[in-house]
Amino acid sequence: MKSSAKNISLNSYDDIFSTEETREDEKREKVTDMPLSELHPFPDHPFQVRDEDSMKETVESIKTYGVLVPAIVRPRADGSYELISSHRRKHACELAGLPTMPVIVRNLDDDAATIIMVDSNIQRENILPSERAKAYKMKLDAIRRQAGRPSKENSVQVGQNFQGKTSRDLLADNSPDSSTQIQRFIRLNELTPQLQQMVDDKKIAMTPAVELSYLKPEEQTLLLDTIESEQATPSLSQAQRLKKFSAEGHLNEDSMLAIMSEEKKPEKNDLTIKADKLQKYFPKSYTPQQMEQVIIQLLDGWQKKRQRDQER
Template identity: 50%
Template sequence: MARNNGLNFNLPSVDDLFSTEESRAEARLEKVVNLNPSEISDFPDHPFKVQMDAAMQEMVESVKQYGVLVPALVRPKQGGYEMVAGHRRKMAAELAQLPEIPCIVRNLTDDEATIIMVDSNLQREQILPSEKAFAYKMKLDAMKRQGQRADLTSDPLGQKLKGVYSVEVVAQGTSDSKTQVQRYIRLTHLIPDILELVDNSVLREPEVLQIAMRPAVELSYLRKEEQADLFAIMEEMDCTPSHAQAIKMRQMSEAKTGDERLAKDALVAIMKEEKPNQKEQIKIPKERISKYFAPGTPAQKIEDTIVQALELYRRRQRSLER
């Protein structure tokens, strides 16, 4: 019996024998297919909210008139497809009652799909801090699983590694610096109630509790129970801590050991401390006093001069009353 001796004759497959190079190249190209929105499930733990705002209403009207012009990106999933990029287009199509939307079907691993999903959504005009926080963390985790050097430090200012910064690659192609990306990722340690206050600072809704990014980052180091206590205090006092107050809370919390946690009384005491922006101020329009000072006079000198003039005026009034 003749032996093969491990020889490989590179025989063409049946498909290769009965197809042209042109047809094989065409088969390798991604094609746009029309899919029913009901066949497409949402991306798991999708961090970006699809909101029924004015922009969505405009998109719905556009879809009704012209259809979905830019294909969505999906990947095959058992029993259907999973959305990677195009959640807003899918929502608009459903509201416009379109039976189908154009989609590019691409085979992607979980990590590849996560990175594409995050990058495509970061191009939106308005993104809430909570959306960026979880999106950046999802991308960082995916890159770490892919073996890239993307270790995350606990320092909100970032820590330099050998050759690259921990979040430098994540920050590439975004409007945020690596330091800002690190701050956003820290927000994922906040309880939902406080994280919502950070979103409120961007939405700027009147008469709603809001907290800025920097103090929120400091609060993210508090234990969950301490954060819950603090949120209840903030609601009762109808105010949020300043950056300095948040730093003080973090320092006091980190000084605790074991299961010991920051007492509510301590949180209340810190919150009652006067904030610089809570001091009552009187503002005088510049045009009302500019004629009394030479151009370019420093603001502090103007303030000191006005205070001295008032002091002289008070002395004069006292002398007239005698």
């Protein structure tokens, strides 16, 4: 069986290759061709399977080379099997007209299956913020249950030590995001579905979205009405003020409208260079004002030289 081809894009590699560790595990496990009709999706699977360009590339790769890396599945009570990984590969097999796909059967409990499911998908490109949010929350809850700790709906504690690793380490394992960024994604689960969709659609940026996640559900509903009436989404500064008013119990229709109707300040575009980086180029007697004057003069000369070069 061929293992690769020069004309396969990087996107399709995401769907047909796994980590070296996974491949080593597969060598020790039995691979079975299983009918697609017996394979069922993971419950509450957070990652959408979309028919986009990368899916077309995966279908073409599977038509040419087959499925090079087996899916991981676990038995269900009714005798069929539940996909842990490879939901996209299964869909690609369906589009390619294949009746079966190779799988490895593992007896996994819910928490172990959840962690593998998240880790096997989270490295993909083009994952929506809401998908990351749900996936990271599912993994965090599974880690806590494995450690014998209750899941807390609105808390992301990351300092406890679980068998030599903190939950911060475990949550960030096999993830492209830092533990701090993961916590920010998890906060998005506190947004209403409509606001989550606006984050996915890039109508609300990630940083203000995290601030808005601290608003009460009824305040978020009111915010949606205000966004529609004002035809504007909150900036970071506005989101921070909305959060502060909410925490103080002062956020209502009038205060929200007042904040949202304010003219947004333009983003600062300042450039700061530390003095210690510049000092070596100047006599010790030079003041910051003198250094600035020399820098401006040099930049003026550089600009005039560029203009002369362009006119030649």
